[in-house]
Structure formats: C-alpha cells, structure tokens
Amino acid sequence: MKPFNRILSGYGTTIFEVMSRLAIEHNSINLGQGFPDGNGPDDVRRVAAASLEDRPNQYPPMMGVPELRQAVAAHDRRFYGLDYDWQSEVMVGSGATEVLNDCIMGLVNPGDEVVLIEPLYDSYLPILRLAGAVPKLVRIEPPDWTLPREELARAFSERTKLLLLNNPQNPTAKVFSAEELGFIADLVKRHDAYAICDEVYEHIVFDGRRHVPLASLPGMRERTLRIASAGKTFSLTGWKVGYVTADRGLLQAVAKAHQFVTFTTAPNLQRAVAYGLAKDDAYFDGLAAEMQAKRDRIRDALERIGFRTAPCEGTYFLNADFRPLGFQGSDIEFCRHITVEAGVTAVPVSAFYQPEAGREAPAHFARFCFCKQDQVLDAAAERLERHFRRAA
Numbered sequence: 301m302k303p304f305n306r307i308l309s310g311y312g313t314t315i316f317e318v319m320s321r322l323a324i325e326h327n328s329i330n331l332g333q334g335f336p337d338g339n340g341p342d343d344v345r346r347v348a349a350a351s352l353e354d355r356p357n358q359y360p361p362m363m364g365v366p367e368l369r370q371a372v373a374a375h376d377r378r379f380y381g382l383d384y385d386w387q388s389e390v391m392v393g394s395g396a397t398e399v400l401n402d403c404i405m406g407l408v409n410p411g412d413e414v415v416l417i418e419p420l421y422d423s424y425l426p427i428l429r430l431a432g433a434v435p436k437l438v439r440i441e442p443p444d445w446t447l448p449r450e451e452l453a454r455a456f457s458e459r460t461k462l463l464l465l466n467n468p469q470n471p472t473a474k475v476f477s478a479e480e481l482g483f484i485a486d487l488v489k490r491h492d493a494y495a496i497c498d499e500v501y502e503h504i505v506f507d508g509r510r511h512v513p514l515a516s517l518p519g520m521r522e523r524t525l526r527i528a529s530a531g532k533t534f535s536l537t538g539w540k541v542g543y544v545t546a547d548r549g550l551l552q553a554v555a556k557a558h559q560f561v562t563f564t565t566a567p568n569l570q571r572a573v574a575y576g577l578a579k580d581d582a583y584f585d586g587l588a589a590e591m592q593a594k595r596d597r598i599r600d601a602l603e604r605i606g607f608r609t610a611p612c613e614g615t616y617f618l619n620a621d622f623r624p625l626g627f628q629g630s631d632i633e634f635c636r637h638i639t640v641e642a643g644v645t646a647v648p649v650s651a652f653y654q655p656e657a658g659r660e661a662p663a664h665f666a667r668f669c670f671c672k673q674d675q676v677l678d679a680a681a682e683r684l685e686r687h688f689r690r691a692a
Contacts, residue, residue: 315651323645340536348572360567364392371574388548394562396529396542405557412461419652443610462494468501468614475613500529505614530573601681616671642687
C-alpha cells in the first residue's frame with residue numbers, strides 16, 4: 301500500500317496516552333494529564349443549557365457569535381488595556397489548539413523559520429512541520445528555567461517568520477517576567493517577525509503575579525496573535541472553545557485557514573463563555589487562589605516525602621526532582637515505577653524536549669498535575685509517602 305503522511309506517521313502514541321493507559325491498568329491516581337476533575341462553574345453551565353433550548357442550533361457565524369467576540373474584546377480591554385475591534389480583530393475556534401493551527405496555517409510558508417522555547421506543549425511541532433516550517437529550538441532547563449538570552453538571539457535571523465511563545469508555560473509552570481518579555485519583543489521587532497502567543501493559563505498565575513500579554517508591549521500589538529481558552533479559564537476543557545485577538549490584517553489570514561478547518565463552534569457553548577468572561581473580578585481572583593492553594597498542597601506533600609520541587613509560578617503543573625529519593629533511573633522509568641508500585645501517575649519532563657545531538661534532555665524531573673480535588677491530591681501524596689517510606 302502507498303505510504304501515509306510521512307510527518308505524522310513518525311509520531312508515536314503521546315506520553316499522556318501511554319501513562320494514562322498504564323494508570324488505568326494499575327488503578328493509579330492519574331496526576332499526569334492536565335485537566336480538572338470538577339465540572340466547571342454552575343452558572344456558566346446553566347447558561348449553556350438554556351442557550352441550547354432557547355437559541356438556534358444551526359451554523360453560527362464563522363468568526364464566532366457576536367456575544368462572545370464582544371466579550372473577548374471587552375475582556376482584553378478590561379484586564380490588559382488592549383483595544384481590539386470585536387468585528388474584525390476577534391475570532392473564535394474549537395479550542396486553543398485549533399486556533400493555533402489556524403494561525404500557523406495562515407501565516408507560515410514552507411521554509412519559514414519559527415523560534416520556540418522548549419520544553420514544548422506536544423502539538424506545536426507536528427503542526428509546524430505539517431506547514432513546512434523550520435523549527436528553531438531554544439532550551440530552558442530546570443530547576444530555575446532561566447531564559448538563555450544569547451542563545452535566543454542567535455535563533456533569530458532574516459528567515460524568521462514568527463516566534464511561538466507559551467506564557468504561562470506548560471510544562472515548566474514558568475511565567476515570563478516583564479524584563480524577559482521586553483527582550484523577546486525587541487527580538488521580534490528587530491527581525492520584523494510575528495508572535496503567536498499561547499496564553500491559555502492567563503488567569504492561573506500565583507503569588508501576586510499578573511499576566512502580561514506580549515501584545516501589550518510597545519510596538520507588539522500589530523504583530524502579535526494572542527490565543528486564550530475557555531477550557532482553562534472556566535475549568536471546562538471538554539468544551540473546546542478558544543479565541544484569538546489580533547490586528548485585522550493578521551486575523552484575515554488566520555480566518556482563511558479557520559474556514560477550512562472547523563469553520564465554527566457550538567453556539568450555546570460560545571454564549572455561555574461570553575457570559576463567563578463578564579464575571580466579576582472575584583471569579584478570576586478566586587480561580588488563581590484556588591489553584592495556588594492546590595499547588596501549595598501538593599508541593600508541601602512532595603517536599604515532605606523527599607522530592608525537591610521546582611518553582612511553580614502558574615498553570616496546573618508542578619515539576620519535582622526525584623533524585624533526593626535515591627531513584628537512579630530516568631524520569632520515564634521513575635514515572636512508570638510510581639504508577640506500578642505506588643499507584644500514582646506523573647509525566648516525565650524529558651518527553652517535552654526534542655532529541656538534540658550531543659545534548660541530553662533533563663531526565664530527573666516528573667510533572668505532577670494539581671488541578672484535582674483536594675482529597676485526590678491527599679490520596680496521591682499518601683500513596684507516595686507510604687511507598688517511599690517502605691522503600692527506604
């Protein structure tokens with residue numbers, strides 16, 4: 301038979317699927333995959349249910365229902381002082397990953413170089429390679445995730461089409477500082493490039509931090525596409541509602557891709573998200589506070605057991621160095637070990653890095669997802685503590 305797509309056929313089963321299957325097989329508490337185990341805000345779900353009954357359920361506008369596009373524009377103005385025209389500078393898609401795909405398809409030509417900071421969310425490289433882009437990877441490493449500025453500057457060239465930036469970053473839980481963002485913005489402007497910013501964790505930042513969109517920096521609005529997600533903001537990851545704000549010229553190119561991908565998104569879910577984005581500050585502050593408390597809960601437990609945790613400034617994830625426990629194997633071996641022997645599943649951080657000649661990925665950190673109910677986190681900690689106490 302004739303061969304399949306040579307790019308996608310080279311990818312195996314994702315580490316998330318591998319570890320989740322192993323977790324099911326061994327009845328393990330799965331802290332590997334990044335989704336909450338709650339059901340989202342009651343009032344937002346009620347609006348979705350009501351909109352299913354009292355509004356049309358046929359194709360909504362390709363760019364998104366007016367209510368949601370207006371709400372996204374109002375949200376960006378309210379939180380960041382960014383002024384977007386809802387009619388020409390806001391687009392809704394079926395999840396942030398679809399919107400990311402649209403942005404890349406709309407902007408990238410084969411041979412264009414794209415700068416990325418790894419470790420990476422797993423969908424970035426397959427999408428870029430399908431578009432014919434040439435990835436230029438710059439590595440940050442645990443435990444402090446310091447941005448190597450000289451290396452980043454060298455990654456840019458006259459062939460650079462865009463930077464793809466995830467901030468707050470999965471899996472590192474790093475929130476880029478204002479100084480780091482300024483340095484990044486200067487590089488983008490100096491090389492006349494664009495920036496696609498995956499900012500889905502914008503409202504899940506900790507310890508008094510505030511999210512700063514790259515688009516809000518001087519000279520960046522007209523060259524930045526800012527992607528956000530209702531799934532993360534409202535703990536409704538199954539809804540797959542994402543949105544992008546960008547200068548109208550950029551968004552026109554993205555919309556041409558979107559029309560041939562999903563075209564549109566369930567209208568009742570869009571209207572419910574529009575309602576949610578207008579909620580008062582107490583909701584957004586409460587989301588960050590709740591997740592910070594969960595971070596502290598699992599961090600304190602892991603450190604009590606003997607792990608050495610890395611800084612966690614935002615997102616759903618905490619990375620922990622397991623070497624102080626005396627385990628001598630790799631992070632892949634460790635995550636399999638605790639799944640089978642302790643009944644707790646995490647994800648190896650090395651899976652988020654690309655193989656590089658002469659340079660090995662960090663292989664002594666496991667990523668734990670803490671956006672779970674407190675009793676689940678406590679049960680996982682109890683299992684790990686019992687296992688390593690027995691192993692000692």
